[in-house]
Amino acid sequence: MKEILSSGIIESIVTVAKAKEEAKMAKNLNQGKKKKLMGIPKLEDANDAGGRNAKDCTIILTEGDSAKSLALAGIEVVGRDKYGVFPLRGKFLNVREASNKQIMDNPEI
Numbered sequence: 312m313k314e315i316l317s318s319g320i321i322e323s324i325v326t327v328a329k330a331k332e333e334a335k336m337a338k339n340l341n342q343g344k345k346k347k348l349m350g351i352p353k354l355e356d357a358n359d360a361g362g363r364n365a366k367d368c369t370i371i372l373t374e375g376d377s378a379k380s381l382a383l384a385g386i387e388v389v390g391r392d393k394y395g396v397f398p399l400r401g402k403f404l405n406v407r408e409a410s411n412k413q414i415m416d417n418p419e420i
Contacts, residue, residue, distance in 0.1 A: 355383060357395040370395045374403075 315321070353376070357368040371386075371394060373379045379398035386394045404417045 351397075353379070353398050355379070355396045358392045360395055364392075368393050368395065370397055372403075373398045375400070 357370070359365060360368045360370075371382050373382050373396060376398050379396050382396045386396065399419050403419065404413065406414055409417075
């Protein structure tokens with residue numbers, strides 16, 4: 312028994328078992344799931360956003376809720392799979408002339 316414990320074979324077996332378990336867990340976590348942004352109010356995400364076809368998706372930034380509703384009406388024609396909409400509050404901050412404090416305090420940025 313002492314020879315087996317001192318040989319290091321048990322540590323090797325445990326290491327291999329842990330690696331297999333972690334690989335299995337990672338496969339189950341990523342299997343068919345999408346990365347969706349949660350907790351962002353008024354975001355209308357594209358159906359394919361966060362999935363395998365996310366590189367083909369486009370988000371449309373609008374100035375306010377009324378422009379968002381107009382954009383959503385247009386999206387209904389072409390489909391919700393590739394296009395999402397996010398309304399900004401008012402005009403977007405011109406960051407070229409803004410200070411770092413203004414940029415960091417702006418909730419839209």
